Amino acid sequence: MGRSGPVRTGAGRSPGAGPRPRRTPPRRVLKDDRGVSVLEFAGFLPILLVIGLAAIQLGLIGYAAGQAGSGARAAARVTAQGGDGAAAGRAAMDSGLDADVDTADDGELSRATATVTVPVLVPFVGSGWQVTRTVTMPTDE
Template sequence: MLEFAGFLPVLLLVGLAAIQLGLVGFAANQAGTGARAGARVASQAEGGDGVAAARAAMTDGLDATVTPGGGGDTTTYTVAVHVPTLLPFVGNGWTVTRSATMPNDDTGEVALP
């Protein structure tokens, strides 16, 4: 019993670190999804709102910054997601950034089968 009581804080710390690592992976996944959705919508010939599409593709409640960019033949969107922290001694957390670049649609060409 005494050995378990001594090992319990280490076991809890390892469990919280594993959950924190999962949160980092989740934030990276959401940032990539938002960047791809924003770039895809903005690169279409209709020129939709890529920022709104990027935010809609991500889970609600995330602290995310969506930045449109690119020009010419491509559209690039960059999404930065702030990772929430579970462990109090790791600081204010991290920010995960992902970018996606999509080619712009050509409106004057007709696709042949």
């Protein structure tokens, strides 16, 4: 015996509509990942700041070394010509730096030593770092 009545193809769908699209399950709030990148950035930000401060501190060490070299050269040059080399060495360096210049002249050679205390940007790395540069020049006769 055969079936009687219309053939059902789906609730409210026409017979030639094709397969029914899959329904996606509703998203659960606990599995939502919005805002995770902000939390990752907030967790990584202190590390980025420490790396940035360390790079700036290395730059300050290089700056202090350059200033010590300039001061020692100026002091040795002026001492070799018979002048006040210590004052010339301090004048050749940045006035904001804590620097000390020592000179010596033994008649043939003039020697100047400049010592600069490195400014500390990062407080937990310690203090009291010093950069020393020594320059020797022949004394003018």
